[in-house]
Amino acid sequence: MTTITAPRPHQPPAIVFVHGMRTSSRIWERQVAHVRALGHDAVAVDLPAHGTRHGERFSLARSFEVLDDAVASFGPDRPVVLVGLSLGGYTCLAWAARRPANLAGVVVAGCTSDPKGKPVALFRDVARLVVAGGGTLARAARWSARTSVAAWGTFARGAGSVPGGADTASVLPGGTVTATTAHRPGWGIVTDALSQLAGRSWLPHVRALDVPLWLVNGARDRMRLDEQRYLAAAADAALVVVPGAGHDVNSEAPDAFNRVLGRALADFGRGRGATLGA
Template sequence: MLSHCSQVALAASEAMRNSQPSLRASAFPSDPSIDLLPSLAQASSAGPPAAVVFVHGVRTSNAIWGRQLAHVREAGHLAVAVDLPGHGERSDERFTLARAFEILDDAVASFPDDVPVVVVGMSLGGYTSLAYAASHPDRLAGIVACACSADPRGKPVALFREAASLMDAAGTATRRALGRVQDVLRAGRSLPGGARASAQLTGAGTFADPRLPGRPAWQVVTDVLHELAGRSSRADLRAAKVPVWLINGQRDHLRLDEKRYLDTAPDTALVVVPRAGHDVNLDAPDAFNDALSRALGDLTSRWSPARRLEPVGAAA
């Protein structure tokens, strides 16, 4: 006999097949084994394929998007992956949201005006993308926010900001000690959900990940947390006034507020990728690319060129 959660998920899948335009799917952390990918039907669109701007997470770079860039370009999408300030080719800059928004402005402006633009953000890139959409709702067809379904506001962020400040001033031995946070996370020991989420947001949860070389200095973490402290990503989601897809790894602790995110913006779609962790595009690239294609198809189908002519803050 199916569990109650499984019955709810199956009913949701059937409802999605029968009523397209909401495309809302949900899987809750209490029952993460449900694979919702087959239930999401890609929407058809008559216009040009959406252009895509990829935005990486903290202490990584645009290099994490290699397989996604190849995937969307092969499907006919224009695409670019940017480096945030303090990362990659911009490692000599200090991270601020204002500077990040300028980088996204330039990336969006690089595409033709008649092409819808979707920003795909991972972790810090997801929070940055939601914040950008909140202040630039006329520029975008939608957001795909990955690995960022936990509101960063609150004590965990403040605590990790202080810890990161110490790390920036500390020696090598102390930095290695913080790397042991990764061991605690992987061993499954009990940590508050907010502390786990903050560890992943700051990059501590993947401190020694060989797939993500060339990490910036810890100073960038203090800059990031200073910018995010006191800011609500749920408020940004509410203010964005563009469709949003959430893509999360089943094992990611930054799924903490999934249900609240869906309640905040009822038109939001959610995909949980089975067996993937925080770095969902690296852990399960094929499943992630499949979900991304479906998201791009849906967001393109709901975009109107007239949107770019609407003033910022116009009613949806």
């Protein structure tokens, strides 16, 4: 007697959300709820040195292990979509460039400017002084740090947002900025992250992608500098600019971001070779 095995039902891709620098998985609460309501499984991870992993040091290699584990948690054959903001976006692009077989698509925000040049180097070097210094040196470094953070923050976000959570408050879902008792990574994460990111171009990672890529930026985010280059480098990409939002686009304009995310997930379900509808 021949046994006929019924085909496995189609499962929508699972979603892995990756946060920005000096914040945590908490920033994705509205997005996790939204995609679950659409029928997707989802998890928001904490990168090394953040949230539940605050005891670790940040590195891209360790971040890749975190993503490996998150993706594997959905099963070996489950298609997966990555969604990343800022540092999380750069991490997602680098991880996706390894072309994992079950990756269905990538959505990144606030990471379409190559992290290089004097502003990034200054931010990184001042952070090193804060971590290592003592006495007069430490006081001078802390003063320089405050000045540099203000200048870099203004550059990154335009106005009114917190770049990747790198401020003295936390951005909660809905764009509300409040004080929090949750662990907030210190300056060590800045030195570790920028030492690995600074001076490198992420365009080769974009060119290596063999899945659709959606770039989402807030209109006021000054880290959009290279968005057209990123768009042109990708084989299959769309760019969406959210009016009125800054660097933390998912927290500042959660409803708009969720609509874009829904469109991206629908796009990732299309047949390969179809034309992207931005």
